Each structure stands twice: as structure tokens, then as C-alpha cells.
Amino acid sequence: MGKIRINAKTLIYIIILFTLNIQWMRDFLGLPLAIPNLHIILLTILILLDLSKVIDYIRQNNFWKLLFAFIVGSHIIGWIINLNADPILIVWTFYKTYAYFLFFIVCVIELNVTDVKKIFVIMLACQILNVGFSAYEHSALGLQSDYLGGIFGIRQGGNGFTNIFGVVLINYLITLYIYNKQFLWLFFCIITFLVIAAQADIIGLIILIAISLIITVISMRLSFKKCILIAAGIVGILVAQKVFASMYPERFVYFQNIERLLKYIGGGSNSDGGIYGISRINPFAQINRLYFNDNVGKYLFGYGFGNASYSDGVKLFQSEFYLRNAYFPYYWFSTAYVYLETGITGLGIYLAVALHCLSSSLKYIKVKELKHWGVYELILTIAYVFSFFYNQSITQSSAYLIYFGLAVPYIFNKDIKHLPNLYLKRVNYIKG
Template sequence: MDLINIFLLLLCLGYFGLRRQSVIQILIIAVLITVVGLAGYMSWGTSFAQYIWGMRTTLRFFIFLINCYYIFDMEDICKIWNVLYKLLFVNVIFATYQYFGRGISGDMLGGTFGTLMGASGYLVALLSLVLTYVTSLYVYKKIKIWKVSLTYAGVLYISILAELKVIYLLLVLIIVVSAIISKPDPRTILIVAAAVILLIVALRALAVLNPVSFGYMSSWEDLIFYLNNSYTSEGGFSRMDSIPRINELFFKGSFSKEMFGYGLGQCDNSNIEVLNSIFYERYGHYNYRLFFYAMTYLEMGIAGLFIYLMFYIGILINTVRCSFAEYKEYKLMSILNILIIFIMFVYNYTLRSDPGYIWMLACAVPLVCSKVKRTETTTK
């Protein structure tokens, strides 16, 4: 995958050149990440090979984003999202078999993405993009309410089997933001009603199939306890306390560590033994790799977090500014996707692992649309 990614980038740069503002901006972000990661490595790192591996792990997504920008047009984007939509229902079948036929649930239930630990990360990305897609189509009167309801039901069904509690939160976010952005009308009331009814049914089903997971969502106090609780081992980091714990256990008031971290790759692990960091071998039991923002803070400090946040905020601003012409539904979809990415920043590690390609594909949509707009302007 990496070789194909680089090969396509070289072809695109050779053919189109660098005369694209969006590409230059993406490359600037990539360079900043490389420099900040190098600053941390120069101060506290232990292995240059691990730094190079960290560059590979991080920069591959920006290369993929540039390739998407060069290769795709809006017709391609429409076709891709139509495929993702159909893939949802294929995953309903796979998830049903994995849960009821093989007894697989939780993080290992990944539908068409397999049954290895962490496979559900792909499902979270797919289900999120499908939710924003059908909601946006409905808001702009491209599909009817029965199709939206069927899609919501399929998404919630999979989320029950895979114990993806975050999907409930995302659906609420999607409905609320869509209702705020779009003009209130009977269709808005209808989709809100459909979402509420399906959420109630899904929660009742979750209470029967997985009462422990339901218990975490039964009250505000239980939800806060869940967010503050470690994923696995006792003493591990949680979604809410990672930065304070990192400061307490590792950085200990060091300004350079807080600003630049330990360097790219210096806290990571790999299937290749030589690329396993000493830091991970000693402290991996804290499970900091489960959360993107925790891993980023460890390796690149405040500077790294700032760069990533500015990147996604920049994509959001570009989305709001772009007119999207006859593709208005993709503007709403892109806004919703970026908001979800901010949640993924804290929720899990998928922005840096392989499902990150799916999230970068979502980031490519407003860039592709703005490219089309500029091309039309130039032609005129």
C-alpha cells in the first residue's frame, strides 16, 4: 500500500506539478509534522529507524489525501459514497453471522473488515460516513425518509452487535447539527422523530443483548465513569485523563517534552521487532496507543496537537467557504464528517492506524470540490 501510495504521488506531481494551493498546504502540514517529530527525536529520541517508521506511519495519510485530490472528481466521490452506502448492508449480513454464528462481539467484530482486535475501528469509520451521507441526502431532498430510517436501523443494528456506543452519540450529533444548518421544515421534524424512535429501540435491544454496555449509557454519571475508565489494564490511560497522566508520569514539567514530545516513532510499536520502541516495551501497558491525541502528545507534544487541529480546522473552513455548486449535500456531509473526526481525535486511534485512510477520504471531498470549482472558473 505504501509503495502504491508513493508511486501515485510521484505520477501526480510529475503530471500536475505543485501549482495547486491545496497540495502546497497539505505538504506544509506534512513538513511541520516531520520537523516537530524530528525536534522531539533530537532531544529525547533513542532510534532514528523508529523515527523514520514514525514518519511513514504519519505521513502516508497526507500522501493519500494528495492523491485523492489529484485523481478524483466529484463524480468519482459520488460513486465512492454510493459504494460505501451499499457496503453497509453487506456488513449487516457479515456482522450477523459473526455475532450469532461465531460468537464474536466487541472490538473483534469488524464485518467485512475481519475479526482481528481493533477491526471495529473500520466499522466506526464506515458507519459514521454512511450516517452523514444519508442524512445529507435527505436534507437536500435526494432520498425519502424510509431509506434514511432503513439506513439508521442498519447502522444501529451493527453498533449493538459490535458494542459501538459512540455511534449513538454520533447519530445525535448528526441530527442536531443538520437541523441547525438546514431550514426547519416538516422533513426536519420527520427525521428527528425517526432517529429518536430508532435510538430508543436500539437502546432497548442493547439492554437485552449487552446489559453491561447499556449500563454505561443509563445515566450521565455512568457515562462519565466510562469515559474516565481505562480500556483494559488497571492503571491504563482513559479518554479523559491521558494528557494529565502523561505530564505526571513522563514529562514531569519538562518544557521541551511538553512542546515537542519524545519524537516521531519513539513511543510506537510495530510487527517488526526492531521497530518496537524501548518506551513502548516499558510503558505500553498504559495503553496510550488506544487514543490518537495521547499518542500524538507523547511523540510530538503541544506543537503536534496544534498542527493536527489546525489541519482539520483548515479543512472545515475550506468546506464552509466552498459553494459545492450542485453538490450541496456533500457540503453538509463534509461538515459533519470533520466534526466527527474531532471526536475521533479523543475517542480512538483510527486517525493514525489503517482506518485513517477512510477518514482522509472524507477530508478529500471539500478539496476535490474546490478543485472542480477553480477548474470551471479557469475555463470560463
């Protein structure tokens, strides 16, 4: 028997499979609460295996070289200003934030067209599993809203993973449909994700699917495929609207005009936090008022990288700030969490990544073979920024899915000669 070889590429597959399945295994098989945190070990091994390649990639790429230099420099200043730096919390917070940047880089380095196709086949299989779990959780267990997580478990907030999973998989299938006319799986995913989103009160996913369809349709020439895509989107959104209105009539009224919607998400002029106690659109005014108290150092650098860290079930990774202020749910939203810890400079780091992806999307749109993958990148960049405000999915393990998704056009650009293999109905194994 041949030896099983664990290399960087294999670990990428394992991490994505782990992300997609570990939470239902935890909740239904009785695994320890903290077991999803094992992804840290997998990611550490991945980075170490590819460390020399990652360093070379960063050295040769001015954007990443400057970004990591800025990250280190700004956070050192933040620790000096706050006179506080806990090494354990720094390492833990690194894995909740910037380690995902390295995962993105490793995906670009190691994966090729065939790997992308295989991974999305895995994701599609997981969506079939997700439909089954969601149906069971809703009909047999009577779960809904934040507790209806499908394959992402039945703990509060598990449905946040569905938001990222859905937008990445649907946009891949939309782009594939443009190139090879395979519609059945796209229609299946549009309908099932929209129904699950309505049942689980994931309004963000419904909005992102609508944005995806609108931008894609605008980018396409008038054709029968375009009309089919419009029809599928309208049918899916109408079904989702009906499901949501019947399950959450008291919340549905918030979506009937802009003023009520702003109140729902805490985006009013007084930024009172809406129904969550913290504003999705503008948590900064609340944080400035409650914690920063006109301190310029706090505005710029926050409480210091790691000093507002939190963890479910592992007290070692819970900062003093979190233990004192857990009643204020800043940890529900990446914007609030990043701003508290690292101030405007921390927000600037994520803005820089978004602008880098936006720039790349516009570059790829100009390349004939990558035009629609450039549109795909544009949509995922919008989803990346949206999710940063919408929930905590950019600063938890669901981020593996969005960073893999964002890496796809970079991988195709690197492996462009094999791109036609993506549009074949079967997965072709490409050497190298």
C-alpha cells in the same frame, strides 16, 4: 485485449476497497496477520505516481506549505532533544500519520463528482456485506463488543473501523437525501449501523450519528423531509438503545448520568483512566505524570517522531518504548499516541488540519450549490476530532475513509459544474 492501466485514480479505488475488505479476508481466509500493512505499498505507489502534482498543490496552498514545513521543523527539534532517531520507525510512523494527508491531497487532485458517486456506491455495497458478516459473527460465532467487526474482522479493535465507515457513509447519504429525496438507503444505513454499533459496543458511532442528524436538521428548513429525517433518527436510536441495554446491562448504567459516563471514559477529575486504564478525554495528565516528569522538552516534542511506534505482528516496527510500556495502552487512542511521540506540537498539527477543514466547511456553506456539503464537512470535521480522542482510527488505515470523506466537498468545489450529475439515480460517466 486492451492493457489495464494503473493510474493514481485507480489506486485510490483500490486503496479504499483494500481498506474495506482486507481484514475479513485475513481473518476468514487465513491470510497472514500483517497483510493489512500492504496498504503502505499501495500508498507509496500512489504518492510516487502523483508526486509532481502533490508538490505543485502544496506549493500553491499556503496552509499545506506551512503545515509540512512545521512538521519537518518540529520533528527535527524533537529528535535533537531526545538524541534518538530511528530511520525505519520514522518511515513506519509517517505511514501511520502524515501519509494520510497526502492521500487527502491526491483525492482532491484526481477525483471528480462521478468518482465520488462510484466510491460511495462501493461503500454502500460493503455495508450490505457488513450487515451479513456482523449477523454471522454475532449469531453463529457468538461474538460481541470489540470482537464484532463485521467486514473489519474478528480481532479485537476491528470495530473501530466501523466508527469511521459509518459516519462517512451516513453523512453522505443524509446530504444526498436533502438534494434528491432518496431515503431508502439512508434509512437502511441508519438502522443497520446503529444496531451494529449497539451490538459491538461502539458508543462513539451512536453519538456521531445523533450529532449528524441534529446538525443536519438544524441546518434545514422546516419540511416533510426534515420530519422524516427526525423520525428515522429517533427510531434508530431507540432501537440501538434497546439492543445495547439488553446486551450490556452492566455498561448501560454508565450512560444514565454524566458522572457515571465520565467515569466510564476516564474523564473524571483524577484522570485515572476509567475502565480502560487510560483516559479518553484527558490522557495528557496521565502521560505527564507517568512519563514526562515535568520535562518541558517532552511536553513540547514528546519522545520524538517514531520513538513510541508500534505494530501488530511486525517486530521491526515496534519501538523500544512500546516494548517496555505495552501494558499502558496509549496505542489505543490517537491522542495519547501522538502526544507521547510528538508532544503539544504533534497535537497542534492535527488541530491545524481540523481548523482548516472547519474553515472550508464554513466557506462552502455560503456557496449555494455547496451549502449542505459544507454542513457535511462540518459534521465530518467534528467526527475527525471526536475520533482522535475516541480511538486510534485517525492513526491507522481506517483513516483513508475519513480523509476521503473530508476531501469530498473540495472535489465538488473543483468540479462544481458536474455536481447536478450526483443527484441523478444512475452513475453518469464524465470524461476528464
